[in-house]
Amino acid sequence: MAEGVVALLILKLGLALGRETSILGAKKLFHEATALSRLFQGIREVKEELEGMQSFLRGAERFKDTDETTANFIKKIRDLAFEIEDIVDEFTYMLEDRSHGALASKIVKRIKHIKAWRHLASKLEYIKLKIESADRRKVRYDMRGISSVAGNIDDCSTSSGNFAREEDLVGIGKNGELLTHWLKNNLEQQRSIITTVWGMGGVGKTTLVAYVYYAVKTEFDAAGWVTVSKSYLIEDLLKQIIRGFINNDPQEDLYNHIDFSTMRITNLIEHIRNYLHGKRYVLILDDVWAVDVWFKIRAAFPSDSTGRFVITSRIHEVALLATGNCIIQLEPLGPQHSWELFCKEAFWKNEEKVCPPELEIVAQKLLDRCSGLPIAIACLGRLLSFKEPSYDVWENLYKDVQSQLTNNVILDINVVLKVSLEELPHDLKNCFLHCTMFPEDYLMPRKRLVRHWLTAGFIRETSNKTMEDVANDYLHKLVNRSLLQVVERNRNGEVHTCRMHDIIRILGLAKSEEECFCRVYDGSRAFVAEGTRRLSIQSSNVNQLSQSGAPHLRHLYIFGSGLSIDSLTPFLKSFNLLSSLDLQGVNMKSLPHVVFKLYNLRFLGLRDTYIEIIPRSIGRLRHLEFLDAWNTKLTTLPEDIVQLQKLRYLNVYTIPEEADRKVVFFGGIRVPTGIVQLTSLQTLQLVEANTETVRHLGSLTQLRSFAVSKVRNEHCVDLCNAIMKMRHLVHLEITGIDEKEILLLEALRLPPSLSKLSLGGQLCGKSLSHLIFSLKRTNNLTRLTLIFSKLRDDSFSCLLNLHSLYVLHLFKAYEGKTLYFDATSFPKLKRLSIWDAPWLNKVDIEQGAMPNLVKLVLRDIPKLKTLPTGIEHLRLLEELELRDTSEDLIDKLRQKEPPIGCEAPKRIDHIKRVSIYGTQKNVKENIGRLQISNEQVLEEPSSTQLANIHL
Numbered sequence: 009m010a011e012g013v014v015a016l017l018i019l020k021l022g023l024a025l026g027r028e029t030s031i032l033g034a035k036k037l038f039h040e041a042t043a044l045s046r047l048f049q050g051i052r053e054v055k056e057e058l059e060g061m062q063s064f065l066r067g068a069e070r071f072k073d074t075d076e077t078t079a080n081f082i083k084k085i086r087d088l089a090f091e092i093e094d095i096v097d098e099f100t101y102m103l104e105d106r107s108h109g110a111l112a113s114k115i116v117k118r119i120k121h122i123k124a125w126r127h128l129a130s131k132l133e134y135i136k137l138k139i140e141s142a143d144r145r146k147v148r149y150d151m152r153g154i155s156s157v158a159g160n161i162d163d164c165s166t167s168s169g170n171f172a173r174e175e176d177l178v179g180i181g182k183n184g185e186l187l188t189h190w191l192k193n194n195l196e197q198q199r200s201i202i203t204t205v206w207g208m209g210g211v212g213k214t215t216l217v218a219y220v221y222y223a224v225k226t227e228f229d230a231a232g233w234v235t236v237s238k239s240y241l242i243e244d245l246l247k248q249i250i251r252g253f254i255n256n257d258p259q260e261d262l263y264n265h266i267d268f269s270t271m272r273i274t275n276l277i278e279h280i281r282n283y284l285h286g287k288r289y290v291l292i293l294d295d296v297w298a299v300d301v302w303f304k305i306r307a308a309f310p311s312d313s314t315g316r317f318v319i320t321s322r323i324h325e326v327a328l329l330a331t332g333n334c335i336i337q338l339e340p341l342g343p344q345h346s347w348e349l350f351c352k353e354a355f356w357k358n359e360e361k362v363c364p365p366e367l368e369i370v371a372q373k374l375l376d377r378c379s380g381l382p383i384a385i386a387c388l389g390r391l392l393s394f395k396e397p398s399y400d401v402w403e404n405l406y407k408d409v410q411s412q413l414t415n416n417v418i419l420d421i422n423v424v425l426k427v428s429l430e431e432l433p434h435d436l437k438n439c440f441l442h443c444t445m446f447p448e449d450y451l452m453p454r455k456r457l458v459r460h461w462l463t464a465g466f467i468r469e470t471s472n473k474t475m476e477d478v479a480n481d482y483l484h485k486l487v488n489r490s491l492l493q494v495v496e497r498n499r500n501g502e503v504h505t506c507r508m509h510d511i512i513r514i515l516g517l518a519k520s521e522e523e524c525f526c527r528v529y530d531g532s533r534a535f536v537a538e539g540t541r542r543l544s545i546q547s548s549n550v551n552q553l554s555q556s557g558a559p560h561l562r563h564l565y566i567f568g569s570g571l572s573i574d575s576l577t578p579f580l581k582s583f584n585l586l587s588s589l590d591l592q593g594v595n596m597k598s599l600p601h602v603v604f605k606l607y608n609l610r611f612l613g614l615r616d617t618y619i620e621i622i623p624r625s626i627g628r629l630r631h632l633e634f635l636d637a638w639n640t641k642l643t644t645l646p647e648d649i650v651q652l653q654k655l656r657y658l659n660v661y662t663i664p665e666e667a668d669r670k671v672v673f674f675g676g677i678r679v680p681t682g683i684v685q686l687t688s689l690q691t692l693q694l695v696e697a698n699t700e701t702v703r704h705l706g707s708l709t710q711l712r713s714f715a716v717s718k719v720r721n722e723h724c725v726d727l728c729n730a731i732m733k734m735r736h737l738v739h740l741e742i743t744g745i746d747e748k749e750i751l752l753l754e755a756l757r758l759p760p761s762l763s764k765l766s767l768g769g770q771l772c773g774k775s776l777s778h779l780i781f782s783l784k785r786t787n788n789l790t791r792l793t794l795i796f797s798k799l800r801d802d803s804f805s806c807l808l809n810l811h812s813l814y815v816l817h818l819f820k821a822y823e824g825k826t827l828y829f830d831a832t833s834f835p836k837l838k839r840l841s842i843w844d845a846p847w848l849n850k851v852d853i854e855q856g857a858m859p860n861l862v863k864l865v866l867r868d869i870p871k872l873k874t875l876p877t878g879i880e881h882l883r884l885l886e887e888l889e890l891r892d893t894s895e896d897l898i899d900k901l902r903q904k905e906p907p908i909g910c911e912a913p914k915r916i917d918h919i920k921r922v923s924i925y926g927t928q929k930n931v932k933e934n935i936g937r938l939q940i941s942n943e944q945v946l947e948e949p950s951s952t953q954l955a956n957i958h959l
Contacts, residue, residue, distance in 0.1 A: 050132035207338035208490030210383030324488035340380025353389025627651035650682035676717030705730035715741035744769030831856030853878035891925035
């Protein structure tokens with residue numbers, strides 16, 4: 009990780025040097041200017057030295073675990089990089105500090121800082137000498153001697169231990185049968201079929217494939233197994249393939265005498281094709297890391313033969329090489345199979361392989377730490393099998409695992425994770441290690457991760473992508489490498505929340521601490537934060553958290569609503585150089601004054617707190633880029649917010665306590681007119697409209713996400729003109745001052761980039777038709793929410809032309825009596841919600857309409873007495889929710905034996921889950937094929953739940 013630390017530092021040094029002209033160009037005391045010039049010269053020289061060393065570090069990282077000297081060198085460089093970062097951040101801090109206060113105070117600070125500039129310059133010169141000394145010593149390292157050792161690292165995870173005996177296998181079951189079927193099916197046809205097996209490291213891919221391979225290889229004329237390294241060479245891979253086939257063919261004499269070691273690619277391909285000509289063969293390509301492996305070798309396999317290929321990988325893109333649907337994604341074992349595997353490993357010396365009753369409780373606690381990961385269970389079981397089978401011994405081991413004081417349990421797994429980690433570029437590796445700062449089993453929202461990564465400097469903008477786009481790509485790469493697990497996706501298929509497997513997290517934490525990346529305080533033992541760069545507090549008990557100071561801390565994340573900010577205030581006083589402070593969920597109504605002395609702060613998270621006011625001193629945080637105050641008690645922002653010229657993200661959504669529980673209605677907050685000066689803003693939501701602000705919003709041309717509330721019709725012309733200048737807009741929300749307000753939006757032409765649109769207010773026919781025409785041209789809109797729109801039959805028909813929609817919400821927006829969906833309407837729509845339509849009594853769905861609809865919600869429609877006509881055509885519909893429709897419809901669907909001639913239940917028989925809610929009769933039922941239950945009335949969703957639906 010030294011390379012990652014140095015890369016981030018080089019970027020920071022470049023930013024510091026970028027201020028040289030402006031600082032030295034200002035009027036200064038002679039001695040101050042001299043001292044600053046010397047300091048900038050030192051920064052420049054150190055930057056050049058580190059840039060020259062960066063490529064060496066990239067190679068040295070691979071060998072630090074196999075050579076102690078290399079490891080010590082890397083640690084030395086990392087420590088020196090941290091020292092340099094401290095100097096640069098202290099310099100930045102003092103520059104901001106001297107700019108505050110009265111004139112006399114500023115002069116005193118400038119004179120005082122002259123001595124500081126000289127001191128920092130001297131420290132830089134001394135560090136530079138140490139770097140040069142270390143750089144001279146590195147020539148003594150013979151990397152060639154180490155590489156032969158390191159070359160075997162990749163193969164450690166695929167040792168002979170993975171080829172288990174059949175009686176020791178657990179959980180193979182259906183996957184084994186399926187893989188066997190794909191390999192043996194239609195062998196008489198001359199056709200190649202690729203099957204892929206993928207999942208996180210240690211989940212049992214190789215074990216599964218090995219079991220099937222040895223069971224079916226006799227069905228083929230030729231069989232081979234090749235393990236593909238990350239840094240493979242195509243010649244070497246082809247040589248392994250031909251040798252693999254030959255070594256499994258005892259009757260082959262001709263090829264056994266051929267020397268393949270010096271052959272070129274063309275000759276190797278020719279020999280493989282000749283050998284496989286007319287044969288039925290199976291080839292296993294184990295642990296493939298890149299898609300291009302297949303495309304580079306496929307020419308070697310003849311088309312006049314029957315080939316079966318099995319590829320195992322941790323990478324999702326590789327899995328997509330499969331023919332048709334021949335993909336198996338392996339998941340962690342369930343409780344029963346986990347216990348069975350554990351007992352086989354822990355008690356392999358006993359014929360019964362049964363856990364003694366007195367050990368079952370502690371064994372289960374240990375097993376829970378493995379979360380179903382076969383390699384973790386196997387390693388744990390093997391360790392315990394050589395320990396005394398007593399409760400005290402096992403309990404002590406469990407305590408060690410809990411406190412992470414030993415890694416004996418995870419030695420073998422560490423090799424697996426090591427291979428996965430070392431393949432990652434340093435920026436992506438930083439993003440992965442950052443995820444270990446979240447609590448165990450924590451659902452990590454994609455947007456929160458992205459904001460943290462951006463603040464930490466892990467993401468760099470490319471020529472054709474924003475930093476947010478790059479961060480999203482990084483998240484997908486971590487998911488595709490099985491280092492993160494997707495818990496929920498949004499309606500567009502993007503990751504919404506993810507989590508880290510417990511075993512992966514434990515190993516990641518160990519790696520983070522080893523690399524001085526971050527530490528976690530959970531309240532279980534005394535903790536000194538000194539020397540820590542990143543700290544995650546996951547306990548409301550901070551009594552054991554030393555307040556001796558942590559001047560090196562850059563990032564502080566707090567989890568848990570039980571923690572009071574008062575208990576942290578003394579601790580915060582020593583964090584002068586802090587750049588990220590995330591207080592989400594902390595029980596506080598105001599921010600301590602010390603926060604506004606954190607002049608290096610780039611991220612301030614106040615989400616889900618009780619903050620009522622942000623003081624004017626917020627203007628001191630000149631480097632702030634992210635201010636997240638979603639769901640707080642704020643009603644206004646101070647004038648000084650306009651001094652935050654680097655601010656990119658400002659989210660100040662509020663959810664009023666008196667919010668309509670049927671329709672989500674957010675409150676905005678008042679912002680100063682000068683907010684339009686913050687031209688770096690990419691997110692601004694949710695702010696109250698006023699005449700002066702709306703008139704100048706067009707200056708915010710970088711906005712990607714914009715939400716405005718309390719819009720009056722007299723604002724609409726200026727608002728439309730401003731929005732049309734926002735060429736990068738992806739998410740737009742406009743809400744009127746109340747449900748009677750008419751939004752005059754006929755002049756609005758929406759940008760092609762727009763993906764999500766929410767409108768709250770009455771729409772005249774002209775406004776709606778112009779908007780729909782504008783949206784149809786973009787063909788990118790995937791989510792549309794309309795509130796209070798007063799749509800009728802004719803105006804609703806305009807929406808049917810939005811063929812790109814995935815989600816459509818109509819909240820108190822439809823006033824017609826019938827809804828008609830023709831055969832061509834909404835071909836991609838997956839979710840449709842219609843709430844509070846008081847006159848609607850009939851819904852017609854023509855065959856062919858909404859062919860991909862998955863969920864349909866009809867709520868607060870008292871006159872709807874029948875199911876939608878044509879609902880039986882929605883063959884992909886999985887969920888139907890009916891809430892407070894007519895009592896007649898509810899009664900028909902609730903009856904266990906409907907009256908003769910009533911076809912309603914049969915028309916929805918294909919739907920997996922049908923939920924009926926009748927609050928007047930205290931009815932809630934789930935009917936359908938999955939579950940049938942009678943429960944009490946369902947409580948109304950909270951405002952926060954409604955907010956999530958709306959957003």
